[in-house]
Amino acid sequence: MGSKGNKSSVLRSCKSHQKGAFLTVILLLIFFVATACVGFLLMNSSPRVESSVRFVSILHRHGERAPILTYPLDPYKDAAFWADGPEQLLQEGKVTTYDLGQFLRERYGGFLSSRYKAHEILMRSSRIDRCLMSAELVLAGLYPPVGTQIWNKDLPWQPIPVQTAPDDADDIIRVLKPCPLMSKEQEIVNDAIQKKLDENKDLLTYISKSTGLQVETIQNIDDIHDNLLISEQRGFKVPEWAREIYPKKLQELAAINYFQLYDTPLLRKLRSGILINDILDSMWKKINASEKFERRMNIFSAHDTTLGRLWQAIDISEDLGLEKPIYGSALIFELHETSTSKYRVKILYKRGMLDRDMTVLHIKGCEGDPMAHQDGMCDLDTFSSALEPKAFSDYDKECKIP
The missing domain is CATH 3.40.50.1240 (Phosphoglycerate mutase-like)
Incomplete structure (x- = not known):
């Protein structure tokens, strides 16, 4: 009876050690995989500049x-x-x-x-x-x-x-800083921008009525687009009046102020x-x-x-x-x-x-x-x-x- 008890105890001990060893291997694998993943992420998140x-x-x-x-x-x-x-x-x-x-x-x-x-x-x-x-x-x-x-x-x-x-x-x-030559050259671009505004008179009237702001310049449009974009990014609901023209149409016009002004x-x-x-x-x-x-x-x-x-x-x-x-x-x-x-x-x-x-x-x-x-x-x-x-x-x- 004592001999059987000893054998049973040894078997339980062996199984316990095997289970422990198995868990250790699993944990080590998890550790190495996690370390590799973190290292990969760090390496790709901010690559060090070359020594050159x-x-x-x-x-x-x-x-x-x-x-x-x-x-x-x-x-x-x-x-x-x-x-x-x-x-x-x-x-x-x-x-x-x-x-x-x-x-x-x-x-x-x-x-x-x-x-x-x-x-x-x-x-x-x-x-x-x-x-x-x-x-x-x-x-x-x-x-x-x-x-x-x-x-x-x-x-x-x-x-x-x-x-x-x-x-x-x-x-x-x-x-x-004041630059007369720049101001003179700017007039050429302003003429082209005004032509674009004239083509969108109905839209300017609609925006003016919807915002309560007299929208007459490309800067006005850029400011309205900027307001809607930032408000949306903050999680605020886009006003009903803007949904037909924002973001696409307003972005196209606002881009003139950014890409064509100079x-x-x-x-x-x-x-x-x-x-x-x-x-x-x-x-x-x-x-x-x-x-x-x-x-x-x-x-x-x-x-x-x-x-x-x-x-x-x-x-x-x-x-x-x-x-x-x-x-x-x-x-x-x-x-x-x-x-x-x-x-x-x-x-x-x-x-x-x-x-x-x-x-x-x-x-x-x-x-x-x-x-x-x-x-x-x-x-x-x-x-x-x-x-x-x-x-x-x-x-x-x-x-x-x-």
Whole structure:
């Protein structure tokens, strides 16, 4: 009886060990699969930049904001819907731009110092509140304080300067500095836009009656479309009157204000020439041994119009369609040095917060580069030759201001 009991006990023990071993194997498999999945997701969510990178220029749109205007019959015009006021950065916008900063830290963590160093980075911004706030949030995500930079253990943030200029001196982001030549050229485009408005008089009358706002300009239409789009994105119901014309018809007309307002070669150059020059100049300074240029990154906190104008001005082959760059989108210009000491430029587009892989873009002036189909880049000399006719450094001279 004792012998049988011992055998039974041993069998139970063996089965228990086998069961335990089996569970251990299963758990290990789950662990390794989970680890592999997480690693895959991390690898694809924010691919590290190649070690060949030497300089980076980034132009990003601010985060989500409240509508620029409400209209008299707007069901959501009450301040309760937009607590911080028109045009101001929303909570979602703060998340979006802080995340952009973290994304840049993940991508360029091996290129930028972990500590903020003033000589390594320059942040410039439009003077508009939402851009200034977005700039601060990007920097907060990019440079959390480390070591002796931690001044408050309960606040993972440190002050980092953001440069800006008043509207009448801004020749690089909003480009509102007076330019008589630009104003004269704009009249040509305005005539074409007015013709389009005349073709849609009945629609303008319908929108005016439905909104209580006198809709007469393409900017009015863009503002109404902007209001409806943001309200819808916030989960608000689209008003009954708008359902026949929103989004398609209104988007088509609003796109005129965005894509055609500066659509002549001269306007493109005047609106983006200083910015293009800054991108090129920084790259050449970086590789010029006689220049003591320690900076590694320039960031511009800007608007959808800034990105769109630059996109058009440098002749990016990929088409935006009717879509404006969404909140938190970024155009990134990377300068790389090859193993043979050649310099090449990569252009990337990050379409908002959820885009972790980014799209490699190409400019038409680089179509003849034999290596472009292999590395997605363009030879710096070729890149410069394509862009230099569109760049300038003296705004007043280019605008023919005496």
